[in-house]
Structure formats: C-alpha cells, structure tokens
Amino acid sequence: MAGALGGFLWAARPFGNETIAGAWVGDGRARAMVSDIQRVIFLISIACLLVAVALSLAVTVRTS
Numbered sequence: 001m002a003g004a005l006g007g008f009l010w011a012a013r014p015f016g017n018e019t020i021a022g023a024w025v026g027d028g029r030a031r032a033m034v035s036d037i038q039r040v041i042f043l044i045s046i047a048c049l050l051v052a053v054a055l056s057l058a059v060t061v062r063t064s
Contacts, residue, residue: 002026004043005036 002009007029011022 001040001043005039007032007036
C-alpha cells in the first residue's frame with residue numbers, strides 16, 4: 001500500500017527494550033495525509049469489488 005501511495009516505510013523494529021535499526025524502503029514521504037487515507041479507502045474498495053466480481057464469476061462458472 002505504501003508503494004501505491006508513494007510513501008515509504010522504515011524497516012526498524014522493536015525487540016524487547018531495543019529498536020533494531022533497518023533501512024528505509026521506498027522514496028516517498030513518511031507521514032500520511034488525509035488525501036492518502038482517502039486513496040487507501042478507494043484502493044481497498046476497488047480491490048474488494050474485484051474480489052467480489054471474481055468470486056461471482058467463479059461461482060457462476062462452477063454452477064453452470
């Protein structure tokens with residue numbers, strides 16, 4: 001999702017009381033804006049719609 005939004009992720013991760021350093025992944029900005037959240041909702045909606053269509057087609061083909 002970060003790639004679709006043009007964002008980037010930090011690969012550091014907590015381990016106990018320490019944080020293990022990692023590399024940055026991507027070349028966008030680190031902070032999400034309201035417009036980014038709106039695009040996420042749109043992309044997830046489209047993905048769900050495509051899954052629903054694929055499942056409908058699979059059920060239709062299987063029953064006919």
